[in-house]
Amino acid sequence: MxxxxxxxxxxxxxxxxxxxxxxxxxxxxxxxxxxxxxxxxxxxxxxxxxxxxxxxxxxxxxxxxxxxxxxxxxxxxxxxxxxxxxxxxxxxxxxxxxxxxxxxxxxxxxxxxxxxxxxxxxxxxxxxxxxxxxxxxxxxxxxxxxxxxxxxxxxxxxxxxxxxxxxxxxxxxxxxxxxxxxxxxxxxxxxxxxxxxxxVHTAIFRPAPDREKGLVFYSGAFRARKGVMALARAAGIFLPQVPHARLVLMGFEADLTKQDILDQASGVADRIEFLPFMEQRQMAELMAKAEVFAMPSFYESCGNGWVEAMSCGVPVVGSTLSCGPEIVADGVSGLLADPARPEDIAEKIVRLLSDAALAGQMGAAGRERALKRFSVEVAVxxxxxxxxxxxxxxxxxxxxxxxxxxxxxxxx
Structure with a gap:
């Protein structure tokens, strides 16, 4: 050209x-x-x-x-x-x-x-x-x-x-x-x-008619700063508490390998699934089926995953650090957890998995927030x-x- x-x-x-x-x-x-x-x-x-x-x-x-x-x-x-x-x-x-x-x-x-x-x-x-x-x-x-x-x-x-x-x-x-x-x-x-x-393209990242019960989803590079290791440790706590739950990590190896992550998941490695990084339409379809999106990052400049999940109407477990409180309204569109405390992350995930009404309310609020603050039209x-x-x-x-x-x- x-x-x-x-x-x-x-x-x-x-x-x-x-x-x-x-x-x-x-x-x-x-x-x-x-x-x-x-x-x-x-x-x-x-x-x-x-x-x-x-x-x-x-x-x-x-x-x-x-x-x-x-x-x-x-x-x-x-x-x-x-x-x-x-x-x-x-x-x-x-x-x-x-x-x-x-x-x-x-x-x-x-x-x-x-x-x-x-x-x-x-x-x-x-x-x-x-x-x-x-x-x-x-x-x-x-x-x-x-x-x-x-x-x-x-x-x-x-x-x-x-x-x-x-x-x-x-x-x-x-x-x-x-x-x-x-x-x-x-x-x-x-x-x-x-x-x-x-x-976020809100017409692509949109709510799905049905959700997969117990699906906890993460998307992004496998980096320590994104709280992936903390999430894996939390999985060792929340997966035994919720027998039907599973954790799906979509992304690619950056400064962490899949084995690094599994090594932190005490006794529940068989309930953690890895998917390759996908183009946005494919990722949006999978994300929208989740009951919870979890990305307890230590540091984010914006947190695309949080924004995309909210656009899908999926309640978020985010982070109390960096821009987390600015992007995810704590108690409204999601719950913020301390990424240095796996037990806090696990408690927030279990709360959303066990309270469908709360999860639905937060998912709907997240969708509204995405349309008003994070849509392509607003950014343009x-x-x-x-x-x-x-x-x-x-x-x-x-x-x-x-x-x-x-x-x-x-x-x-």
């Missing part, structure tokens, strides 16, 4: 060309960032905008072509650039140079209004004239280190992430909690900021408004710079 011819869309309509820099776009195996970008990008297309996604991916088959593979995903133009392997020790430089060069070419063919950058890996390098840069504060390698979690990345990455946080002064946080944490951690006050929760509207505010502010700043340059004696 070749870039479209240059056109002045600003004069033709009120649409924007928005580019998301994303290195995890589906079907790449990833955490929550890729699906969130895909959901928002498709929603922006349906709202009449032009959307491109540009990112670096290993094993890109370019067949001797321009160094990238291109595809069209529900109107979203996706450019998967081959990760450069130039010089040991300087790959971080070639990575960012290659990414920026592609953005420059794309801008020359179809003028870009906004580039939304991820904070993860700190891939922002230099601005492009006439393009507004926005930072999605979603989760950095620094975040994991800050919370005492293992991170196998070079120290250069941490420095580049901090540089990106300080260079881009338009912030979109995926939760109030996360924005506040990184204002403090980076010692930065953004010039403009807003919260846009990771969106808030993103659109913020992008336009940043564009207008940028134009005003450039106009002020020109006026100052034209003042008598400005060049002396």
């Amino acid at each position: 070749t870039p479209p011819r240059r056109r002045n869309f600003r004069r033709e309509c009120n649409s924007m060309h928005v580019v998301f820099v994303c290195h995890e776009y589906p079907p790449a195996l990833c955490g929550g960032i890729g699906p969130a970008v895909a959901t928002l990008g498709r929603g922006m297309v349906r709202a009449g905008h032009r959307v491109s996604v540009v990112g670096m991916y290993p094993d890109v088959a370019t067949d001797g072509g321009p160094g990238f593979a291109a595809e069209l995903d529900e109107g979203v133009r996706v450019y998967r650039l081959a990760v450069p392997g130039r010089m040991p020790g300087l790959n971080w430089y070639w990575f960012r140079r290659t990414l920026r060069a592609h953005l420059v070419r794309l801008h020359a063919n179809d003028p870009i209004d906004v580039v939304e950058w991820p904070d993860f890996l700190g891939t922002f390098w230099r601005p492009i004239d006439g393009v507004v840069d926005v930072l999605k504060v979603h989760g950095t390698a620094l975040s994991n280190r800050r919370h005492g979690l293992r991170q196998r990345l070079p120290s250069t990455t941490f420095a580049l992430e901090m540089r990106t946080l300080r260079k881009i002064r338009n912030w979109i946080g995926v939760s109030e909690w996360f924005n506040a944490e990184w204002r403090e951690a980076a010692s930065v006050t953004p010039e403009r900021e807003v919260v846009v929760y990771n969106p 509207a808030r993103s659109d408004s913020f992008y336009r505010a940043c564009i207008e502010a940028s134009r005003a700043e450039r106009g002020g710079d020109r006026r100052r340059a034209e003042e008598p004696g400005a060049g002396t």
Whole structure:
């Protein structure tokens, strides 16, 4: 797929060309960032905008072509650039140079209004004239280190992430909690900021007519920070108490293996099932059949799993830590547990499994909450408004710079 011819869309309509820099776009195996970008990008297309996604991916088959593979995903133009392997020790430089060069070419063919950058890996390098840069504060390698979690990345990455946080002064946080944490951690006050929760496609993640009795469901990467080990320990408590219950974990091995998880499930390993990570429609069908969704994370920036489960009308056992209380209304759309206390997690799961009326009430409240706060339509509207505010502010700043340059004696 070749870039479209240059056109002045600003004069033709009120649409924007928005580019998301994303290195995890589906079907790449990833955490929550890729699906969130895909959901928002498709929603922006349906709202009449032009959307491109540009990112670096290993094993890109370019067949001797321009160094990238291109595809069209529900109107979203996706450019998967081959990760450069130039010089040991300087790959971080070639990575960012290659990414920026592609953005420059794309801008020359179809003028870009906004580039939304991820904070993860700190891939922002230099601005492009006439393009507004926005930072999605979603989760950095620094975040994991800050919370005492293992991170196998070079120290250069941490420095580049901090540089990106300080260079881009338009912030979109995926939760109030996360924005506040990184204002403090980076010692930065953004010039403009807003919260846009990771969106859920509420027509895909919707309640099912029937639920599977006793099904406790988890979806996501198998990471210590997501409370998977704590959930496995809790399973050793709640599964014996509820004979018909079982725990299903859908995801992929990240810093934990399946065996690591089973080793924590004392005496109940035969009632724990693993499923491979699936595309969203398949995952939504399985999630909607659960009686309880459990993800007692130690740390989340938004918690996509909680949002998706609420959209399915499934009551959530979430976390008292990080953004948990902001995303899941405790006692309303779910119950929050201390991830450091498996007995607390187990007690909350048993309460929901044994009280169908309570579970139904919380599931319905969660669905309503998802529609009002986490839907694609809400995320598109808030993103659109913020992008336009940043564009207008940028134009005003450039106009002020020109006026100052034209003042008598400005060049002396």
